[in-house]
Amino acid sequence: MDVIVFDNVTIGYDGNPVQRGLSFGVKRGEFWAIVGPNGTGKSTLIKTIIGLLPPISGTVYVLGCPATHVCEHRKRIGYVPQMNEIDPMFPATALDIVLTGIFPKLGLFKRPSRKHVELALNLLDEVGLSDKADAIFRELSGGQKRRVLIARALMGKPEILIFDEPTAGVDVASEEQLVKLITKLHSENGLTTLFVTHNVNPILDHIDKVILLGVGFHVIGDRKTLFDREVLRRIYGREVDIICTPEQKYYILPEDHHHE
Ligand SMILES: Nc1ncnc2c1ncn2[C@@H]1O[C@H](COP(=O)(O)OP(=O)(O)OP(=O)(O)O)[C@@H](O)[C@H]1O
Numbered sequence: 001m002d003v004i005v006f007d008n009v010t011i012g013y014d015g016n017p018v019q020r021g022l023s024f025g026v027k028r029g030e031f032w033a034i035v036g037p038n039g040t041g042k043s044t045l046i047k048t049i050i051g052l053l054p055p056i057s058g059t060v061y062v063l064g065c066p067a068t069h070v071c072e073h074r075k076r077i078g079y080v081p082q083m084n085e086i087d088p089m090f091p092a093t094a095l096d097i098v099l100t101g102i103f104p105k106l107g108l109f110k111r112p113s114r115k116h117v118e119l120a121l122n123l124l125d126e127v128g129l130s131d132k133a134d135a136i137f138r139e140l141s142g143g144q145k146r147r148v149l150i151a152r153a154l155m156g157k158p159e160i161l162i163f164d165e166p167t168a169g170v171d172v173a174s175e176e177q178l179v180k181l182i183t184k185l186h187s188e189n190g191l192t193t194l195f196v197t198h199n200v201n202p203i204l205d206h207i208d209k210v211i212l213l214g215v216g217f218h219v220i221g222d223r224k225t226l227f228d229r230e231v232l233r234r235i236y237g238r239e240v241d242i243i244c245t246p247e248q249k250y251y252i253l254p255e256d257h258h259h260e
């Protein structure tokens, strides 16, 4: 069974389409990349999948449930939002932020138990931040904040894990470490992973399928689609170089022209 099913879906806001006619099925255990320039609908697509935004038309099923229905399936989705959407106004610690990941499962009015605190501490350990539990979230580095948000998304023991640009704005070394963490979580926990990014190079080896979003159109295919010069040129509206090293490793260049 496909865990995410889009059937002729138009996504957008207030009746204004961002992408039309999206049809695809994500199988359990697959790793999907969602790629494209700014403003082409990557976050809009994610919000539609997690049920924050109703589709304008068409049907979206996630884990067998209509995406917008508030039912049990939502608890089985972990979501790591784009960094600019997270800014706690109060001086929350890393542990506080991770603990908020249990609220969807717990309901709003129950307090996390000792068991939840232990789970949160274990997850901080798993993402390599065992010494940062009491650090103020706002004061952490970009890469560390990403790790805290990943730990938070893992609190509900999700089957589907969705990342919206988890590596945007971090340096190359931190990016590599984050990708290593995410691909490890993906394979060790049998997760289905959706990964929004401007830069596919670090995840090329792990991608099963890709959704390429251009302005008002899209291309969906397997990993090889990323090496199709013509498709890339249409998506980015310019020439994009594809490099293949002697070890048969591919790189798609450049990736810096559309950064925020
Ligand atoms: N809440 C909103 N209400 C109305 N329009 C919106 C809203 N959020 C985004 N949009 C518009 O929808 C389009 C797609 O936005 P979206 O955030 O999905 O792009 P994106 O591909 O995630 O871009 P980025 O790479 O900058 O994150 C843009 O034209 C944007 O202005």
Ligand SMILES: [Mg+2]
Residues within 6 Å of the ligand: 042, 043, 044, 082, 164
């Ligand atoms: Mg976005």
